[in-house]
Amino acid sequence: MKQRVSEGLLFLGFTGIASTLLLALLWAPSVSLEAFESPAAQRIFYWHVPAAWAAFIAFGALFIGSAGWLFKRSEVMWRLHTAGAEAGLATGLMTVWSGCVWGAAEWGTPWDWTDVRLNTFGLLTLLAVYLVLGRSSQPDGVETRDTFAAFGLYGFVLVPLTYVATRIWSIRHPGPVVGTGDEGSINGDMGLVLLLGALSFTVFIIGHIMNSMHVTSLEQRLERLQATMDKVI
Amino acid sequence: MAQPLLTADGIEVRRGMNVVLKDVTLHLHSGEVLALTGENGAGKSTLLETCARLLPLEQGRILHADVVVADHEGRRRATPLVLGLALQKNGMMGSEYVVEHLETAMAMSGRRVDPLPFLAALSLKHRAEDLVAHLSQGQARKVAVLAALLPAFAAKEPGLILLDEPAAGMDDASVSVLCEWIAQLRILGHGVMIGTHDQRMSNCATTHIDVSTFETTAATPNEPSSDPVAEAQPVKATSPASFGWKMQLRTLAWLNHNAVASLLTLGVLLSFGDLLDGLEDLQRYGFLLAPAFAAGLCGEAMVQASREERANAWWRAVADANPHSGILPLILGCLLTLLSTLSFSVAVEARIVVVGGLLTFVTWHIIRLLQESTDRLARPRAVFVGLLTPILILPYALLLDLLTR
Amino acid sequence: MEGMSYLAIAYFGMLVAIALWTYTVVQRSRRLSQRIEALEGAITGRFESE
Incomplete structure (x- = not known):
């Protein structure tokens, strides 16, 4: 039942994302040349911002799951940690990569050390890469879970630290932003497409997290059955 | 009865996904020898390692004398007792000398005795100045077990000795000598806990505990045939930093692990040609300090080295910390920054050299903590672990910024 | 329209990437369910034959 719900959410979310991107390409209004260096690249906004929002949900799940495992030893919270790490990796990569592409077109450089969000997402995505690759190389057990849950929990210290660091950096080195970037006013149609994108990515990522949690519980059930089989043979 | 040397109070320990020990309570008193028996996987090693504070507790606490040294909330304190430990792995690095390891082990108790008569009794006196790496398995095992017993022979107060399968791989004559020493230590008032399948080891015990059921059986142990003869002198403890420094200098691991990457970085930067003059201060300092930063980012070679034979576990149990390089990165960073400055034909600034040293030192030890995690x-x-190193780029950039103010 | 062409290709590529990722997760779930069914069958069969 849970699997059907999660697959349904995945399908619904995916359809929404595909629709958003179609609308972004064909329907969303163009922005003016005065406001943006690269009006075409600005349309990445309809992917970059919802992806960042989905990554925010995923990293939140990672944080809550990590805390839940470390402090409550909850199996469900461990599954949330693993699902959050995988979803955070995928959406983090989407956010960072789309940010770099947009940055290269708009700012002339793919990376901006003054941009808090880009740096925060970059570091959290690296953390997610570490967690996903690390966990897949280890047998399941309290040692593995404690080690990676601690990283998942304390990695969030990166967020305020990155904020402080980039604020200091931006005071001394104003960023290479040329146009008004994505902080310009958003008209009704743009907002509509963006809202559709945000909703679609939210539904999609929740479906993904639910599905991943289900997969982890299946893996654990398989492990228990194999242990039973070891004794029976 | 006097307070126990060791108390495990309602402990629960997991390994992997299994609960190996559940609601276990036991006491070890002065002059007692507990033999832990049971089939493989019953929990003998787990119990010994937990009592040595090497494994986290899900429930309960461990006390040495009346001090809580570990509890289920993650609190950990140094042991107030002399602790001798021999795990199933020998806990020694191949680059240590035999007598050096024994002296290090004794130094943790603050007192030493002459190890040579003990080595002679195990037919190892001729190997005293050899590297541990050159010993056979059986010889290395004897040295590891001796390293667990000598601190107690040197100590003034009763101490705690934890031995996991001490007789494994040993010849009969050496096992007899081992039994005699355990009997002597028992008479001296030390508490010994032995995890063993070997009947000869079990015969040394005052109490047998079957770890599968925690059924306790009293026993009559062997009596020693002679008194221990060893005059002890005070000695300074070896710190994990001084040990790590010594190993780094002996093995030159820092050269392979840190210096090569740093020199390569310098080489690559030099290949861009004479462009330092055209750069702003920020960029110039970035070039000058990049080799020092690269050396630090490579982390601590001792972490990998001390995983050999679980030497890191031995150090964590007896000295509360893993071996590390101490101030070596500070010196290395200063030298690399000086080299970098000279290579770029720039005037040497003392503060930049010092900053380079500090940069390497801080980065090195941060990466070490990540590695140890x-x-x-x-x-x-x-x-x-290398995937996490980009986290240090922003602080590096801020440091450069600070230098240009 | 050159920029828009690149954007369209990038968007399509991203959709394909998301679809592939979702497909692997769903397939993993299906494969695991099959393995669990097979193991449960084998264990039940073993107990019955004893």
Whole structure:
């Protein structure tokens, strides 16, 4: 039942994302040349911002799951940690990569050390890469879970630290932003497409997290059955 | 009865996904020898390692004398007792000398005795100045077990000795000598806990505990045939930093692990040609300090080295910390920055050299902590700690910024 | 329209990437369910034959 719900959410979310991107390409209004260096690249906004929002949900799940495992030893919270790490990796990569592409077109450089969000997402995505690759190389057990849950929990210290660091950096080195970037006013149609994108990515990522949690519980059930089989043979 | 040397109070310990020990309570008093018996996987090693504070507790606490040295909330304190430990792995690095390891072990108790008569009794006196790496398995095992017993022979107060399968791989004559020493230590008032399948070891015990059921059986142990003869003198403890420094200088691991990457970085930067003059201060300092930063980013070679034979576990139990390089990165960073400055034909600034040293030192030890965080994992080498190193780029950039103010 | 062409290709590529990722997760779930069914069958069969 849970699997059907999660697959349904995945399908619904995916359809929404595909629709958003179609609308972004064909329907969303163009922005003016005065406001943006690269009006075409600005349309990445309809992917970059919802992806960042989905990554925010995923990293939140990672944080809550990590805390839940470390402090409550909850199996469900461990599954949330693993699902959050995988979803955070995928959406983090989407956010960072789309940010770099947009940055290269708009700012002339793919990376901006003054941009808090880009740096925060970059570091959290690296953390997610570490967690996903690390966990897949280890047998399941309290040692593995404690080690990676601690990283998942304390990695969030990166967020305020990155904020402080980039604020200091931006005071001394104003960023290479040329146009008004994505902080310009958003008209009704743009907002509509963006809202559709945000909703679609939210539904999609929740479906993904639910599905991943289900997969982890299946893996654990398989492990228990194999242990039973070891004794029976 | 006097307070116990060791108390395990309602402990629960997991390994992997299994609860190995559940609601276990036991006491070890002065002059007692507990033999832990049971089939493989019953929990003998787990119990010994937990009592040595090497494994975290899900429930309960461990006390040495009346001091809580570990509890289920993650609190950990140094042991107030002299602690001798021999795990199933020998706990020694191949680059240590035999007598050096024994002196290090005794130094943790603050007192030493002459190890040579003990080595002679185990037919190892001729190997005293050899590297541990040159010993056979059986010889290394004898040295590891001796390193667990000598601190107690040197100590003034009763101490705690934890031995996991001490007789494994030993010849009969050496096992007899071992039994005699355990009997002597028992008479001296030390508490000994032995995990063993060997009947000869079990015969040394005052109490047998079957770890599968925790059924306790009293026993009559062997009596020693002679008194222990060893005059002890006070000695200074060896710190993990001084040990790590010594190993780094002996093995030159820092050269392979840190210096090569740093020199390569310098080489690559030099290949861009004479462009330092055209750069702003910020960029210039970035070039000058990049080799020092690269050396620090490579982390601590001692972390990997001390995983050999679980030497890091031995150090964590007896000295509360893993071996590390201490101030070596500070010196290395200063030298690399000086080299970098000279290579770029720029005027040497003392503050930049010092900053380079500090940069290497701080980065090195931060990476070391990240590396050590994976020690509990089954396969620590399979984890890519390097993926986390970009976290240090922003602080590096801020440091450069600070220098230009 | 050159920029828009690149954007369209990038968007399509991203959709394909998301679809592939979702497909692997769903397939993993299906494969695991099959393995669990097979193991449960084998264990039940073993107990019955004893």
